[in-house]
Each structure stands twice: as C-alpha cells, then as structure tokens.
Amino acid sequence: MNIYGASWPRPRVAIGTTTPLSHILVSTLLVVALNTIALTAWWFGRGVEFALEYGPMEQTQLFLLAISLILFGCAWYTAEGPEKTASGALAMLCAAGFVREIDVKKLNGPDWYNWIAHQGLQEVLFVGMTVPILWYLFQRRNHWMGLLRLLAAPSAIPLFVAGAFLLAGEYFDSQVVVGTRYMFWEEFFELNGYLFLLLSAWNHWLIIQRRRCTPA
Numbered sequence: 001m002n003i004y005g006a007s008w009p010r011p012r013v014a015i016g017t018t019t020p021l022s023h024i025l026v027s028t029l030l031v032v033a034l035n036t037i038a039l040t041a042w043w044f045g046r047g048v049e050f051a052l053e054y055g056p057m058e059q060t061q062l063f064l065l066a067i068s069l070i071l072f073g074c075a076w077y078t079a080e081g082p083e084k085t086a087s088g089a090l091a092m093l094c095a096a097g098f099v100r101e102i103d104v105k106k107l108n109g110p111d112w113y114n115w116i117a118h119q120g121l122q123e124v125l126f127v128g129m130t131v132p133i134l135w136y137l138f139q140r141r142n143h144w145m146g147l148l149r150l151l152a153a154p155s156a157i158p159l160f161v162a163g164a165f166l167l168a169g170e171y172f173d174s175q176v177v178v179g180t181r182y183m184f185w186e187e188f189f190e191l192n193g194y195l196f197l198l199l200s201a202w203n204h205w206l207i208i209q210r211r212r213c214t215p216a
Contacts, residue, residue, distance in 0.1 A: 023206060027199050034060070034195060038188055047184035053103060057187040062101055064194040069094035071201035075208045082146025083208060089133050090159075090201070096129035097194070155207060158200040165193035 038057065041050045050056045069091055076087035103122065107113075137144075150156060169189035172182055 020206075023203065027202070030199075031192075031195060034191065038191060042184055042188075051184040051187040055187075057184075057191050058101060061187075061191055061194045062098065064191075064198045065094050065098045065101065068194070068198045068201040069098065071198075071205045075201075075205045078212060079208045082143040082150060083204075085137070085140045085143045086147055086150055087204065087208075089137055090204075092129065092133045092136065094197070094201075096126060096133070097197075099125050099129055155203050156200070158196045158203060162193045162196035162200060165189050165196060169193060 038050065041047055041056075051058075072087050072091035072094060076084055076091055079087050100122075107117070109117075137147075151159075166189070169186050172186035172189060
C-alpha cells in the first residue's frame with residue numbers, strides 16, 4: 001500500500017516535482033506570443049475577422065486541443081495509478097472539447113445530414129463524449145484520493161487557469177455576446193483556456209517521463 005491507499009507502484013518522484021526553467025521559459029514565450037498576436041489584431045481593428053467561425057483563433061484552438069489530446073494520450077500510455085486515470089480522463093475531455101469547437105451545423109453535407117445537424121447533433125455528440133468520462137472515473141473510484149492529491153499539487157495550477165478562462169469564454173458566449181461586438185473576447189478567453197490546457201498537458205507528460213527515468 002502507498003500514499004494513495006492502493007497497491008499500484010510507488011511513484012519514483014514526488015508529486016509536484018519542480019518544473020524545469022526551460023519549460024517555464026518556453027511556456028511563458030508561447031503565452032506571450034499568442035496573446036500578443038491576438039491583441040495586436042484586435043488593436044488594429046481585425047479582431048472580428050480573427051474571431052470568425054473557423055477563423056485564425058478557432059483554428060489555433062483546434063490545434064491546441066489536438067496537441068493536448070496527444071500529450072495526455074501519451075501520458076496515459078506510460079503512467080500508472082491515479083496519474084493514468086487523470087491522463088485518460090483529460091484526454092477524453094480534450095476530445096470532447098474538440099467536438100464542441102467543430103460546429104457540425106456548418107459542415108454542409110447531404111440533406112439528411114443537414115437536417116440531423118440542426119436537430120441537436122452537436123449537443124448529442126458532446127454529451128456522448130462527456131458521459132463516458134464520468135463512467136471512466138467511477139470505474140476507477142479507488143483512485144479518487146490520489147486524484148485529489150494531484151489536483152492539490154502545484155503542477156495542476158495551469159489546469160485551473162485553463163478552466164477559469166474557459167468558464168469566462170462560456171459566459172461571454174451565453175450571456176454577453178450580442179452580434180459581433182464581443183465575439184473577439186469570447187474567442188480570446190477560449191484561446192487562453194486551451195493554451196493553458198496544452199501547458200498542463202505538456203507539464204503532466206514531462207512529469208510522467210521524469211518519473212519513468214528516475215531510479216526508485
């Protein structure tokens with residue numbers, strides 16, 4: 001038995017391992033670069049153009065989600081115990097987010113598809129991809145205490161930041177957006193949410209790799 005109350009192998013490096021300076025510098029550079037590009041476009045009156053459906057900002061969001069999915073998937077393949085459960089749940093969450101960002105109503109197809117797409121297909125797909133996450137976590141309920149410890153670690157901070165940005169984007173989407181006036185800010189918050197999700201995935205993957213390479 002170990003600190004998680006389960007008989008999976010003891011981690012070789014303590015949770016919350018110090019993040020390498022190079023990782024911090026690259027992460028900071030990525031955040032500054034993407035935000036500078038987006039805000040510069042807004043400053044010069046190109047904000048709406050950047051935020052249009054499947055415009056530069058949404059394309060970037062899809063790219064960030066895809067890379068996050070790959071990183072969490074790779075971490076799931078090599079991780080153990082609660083970290084494996086966390087990797088799998090977050091990979092599925094990235095896949096659900098990817099589906100959410102693809103507006104099936106605008107993917108023109110045969111008449112039967114267009115009819116289904118406008119009758120709630122988007123919502124059905126999203127629910128169909130989020131419910132399995134809850135079932136997956138329920139099946140691994142013996143890891144819940146370990147998951148709470150992972151969430152309490154400093155390495156989980158980017159994940160909470162991502163959640164805050166995505167909630168802000170959802171608020172703009174459902175409560176504030178009128179026409180195109182606030183469209184840019186909705187996409188801007190979502191862009192940062194997916195950016196910090198990527199940073200969380202990258203950090204998580206690095207921690208898993210360091211543990212595999214560190215002698216017990």
